[in-house]
Amino acid sequence: MSFWEAVLTGVVASVIASFIASPIFWYLTFYKSSTKIEFSSKIEKSLAVVDGAGKYRYRVKFINSGKKDLHEVSFLVKLSVRHEKTANFTYLGLGNESRLPILYGREQQTGSSKKGCEIATLYPTQTTFSEFKKSLYADAIREKAKAESLTLDDILEEYKDRCEIVIFAYGNDAVTGARKMYESTVYKYGDNIREGRFSSVHLKDFKIREYEEYVYNSLKLTSGSPDTDQDESENDY
Numbered sequence: 001m002s003f004w005e006a007v008l009t010g011v012v013a014s015v016i017a018s019f020i021a022s023p024i025f026w027y028l029t030f031y032k033s034s035t036k037i038e039f040s041s042k043i044e045k046s047l048a049v050v051d052g053a054g055k056y057r058y059r060v061k062f063i064n065s066g067k068k069d070l071h072e073v074s075f076l077v078k079l080s081v082r083h084e085k086t087a088n089f090t091y092l093g094l095g096n097e098s099r100l101p102i103l104y105g106r107e108q109q110t111g112s113s114k115k116g117c118e119i120a121t122l123y124p125t126q127t128t129f130s131e132f133k134k135s136l137y138a139d140a141i142r143e144k145a146k147a148e149s150l151t152l153d154d155i156l157e158e159y160k161d162r163c164e165i166v167i168f169a170y171g172n173d174a175v176t177g178a179r180k181m182y183e184s185t186v187y188k189y190g191d192n193i194r195e196g197r198f199s200s201v202h203l204k205d206f207k208i209r210e211y212e213e214y215v216y217n218s219l220k221l222t223s224g225s226p227d228t229d230q231d232e233s234e235n236d237y
Contacts, residue, residue, distance in 0.1 A: 034066040034067040034068060034105070035064060035066040035067075035068050035069070035070045035105060035171065035173050035174070035180060036064065036065050036066035036182070037062055037063070037064055037065075037070065037103070037169045037171070037182040038062065038063055038065050039060060039061070039062045039167060039169075039182075039184035039185065040060055040061040040062065040198065041185060041192060042187070042192040042193065042194050042196070043058050043059065043060050043122070043165065043187045043192065043193040043194070044058065044059040044060070044061075044119075044194070044196055044197060044198055045057075045058055045193060045194060045195045045196070046059070046195070046196070046197055048153075054151030054152065054153035054154060055153055056153045057121050057153075058121065058122045058152050058153070058156070058193065059119050059120060059121050059122070059198070060094075060119070060120060060122065060167060060184070060187075061117065061118070061119045061120075061198050062117070062118060062120075062167075062169065062184075063117040063118075064103040064104060064105050064106070064117075065106060066105050066106065067105050067106055067107050068105040068107065068173065068174045068175055069102050069103065069104050069105045069108060069174040070102070070103045070105070070171035070172065070173065070174065070180070071101065071102055071171060071172040071173075071174055072101060072171060072172050073100040073101070073102070073103045073169060073170070073171040074100075074169075074170050074171070075094045075120075075167060075168065075169050075170070076091065076167070076168040076170070077091055077092040077093070077094050077122060077165065077166075077167050077168075078090075078091060078092075078165065078166045078167075078168070079091065079092050079128070079155070079163065079164075079165050080163065080164045080165075080166075081137075081155070081159050081162055081163055082162040082163075082164075083136060083162075088131065088134075088136070089131075090127055090128050090130075090131035090132070091125065091127050091128065092122045092123060092124060092125065092128060092152065092165070093122070093123045093124070093125040093128075094120045094121070094122060094123075094167070095120045095121040095122075095123065100118065103118070103171060105174070119198060122152055122165070123151075123152060124150050124151065124152060124155075126148075128145075128150070129145045129146075129148050129150060130145075131145075132144075132145035132150055132155070133145045133146055138158055140154075140158070141154060141155065141158055156189050156193065159189075160189045160190065161188060161189050161190055161191075163188070163189050164186050164187065164188055165186070165187040165188075165193070166183065166184055166185075166186055166187070167183070167184040167187075168181060168182070168183055168184075169181070169182040169183075169184075170182075
């Protein structure tokens with residue numbers, strides 16, 4: 001075989017291999033792995049249990065409802081405040097995010113009762129304080145931001161329906177290693193930021209056919225007054 005024949009054969013083989021590999025990768029990434037983060041449709045407003053965190057805490061619940069695990073999970077929480085002619089945004093922190101090297105898929109959840117579900121509290125960070133020190137915000141909000149005593153409850157009570165929160169989750173697919181992004185609904189004060197408690201559904205001895213009902217019940221917000229003090233840890237759900 002001549003040099004050019006060898007080159008041509010190599011090119012053709014590479015093209016054929018790419019055509020074969022692409023659908024295989026697509027199949028593994030979007031069908032076989034089936035990782036999927038679902039967020040609660042509402043943010044819970046309930047009585048705060050930590051001193052100095054404001055009267056109320058705000059929590060979101062999420063679950064990996066896909067088959068496979070999601071690795072190195074991280075979050076980005078965007079808070080937007082609409083003004084008369086513009087909208088400013090900043091970022092909040094999310095409790096538990098440093099403890100999520102793996103968000104287990106339903107194969108692990110149903111097989112060994114490992115957790116694929118978390119409840120996490122939203123809270124202001126240094127980035128949040130820096131934003132709310134600006135002159136376009138109310139004096140009381142600015143003063144608390146400067147003192148780093150500003151709470152999410154302060155912000156939501158001051159700006160109410162002018163606030164929106166969106167949560168983005170990122171994680172590596174356990175099958176392919178592909179980095180994936182998931183986005184929550186838009187949370188608005190008085191709409192789907194509501195008083196209540198998340199249901200106390202635990203995953204024990206669930207069968208696959210019961211899983212969809214479990215996800216639905218686990219992510220819903222139950223009615224109830226946030227003024228009823230319940231000593232509940234971040235992991236109780």
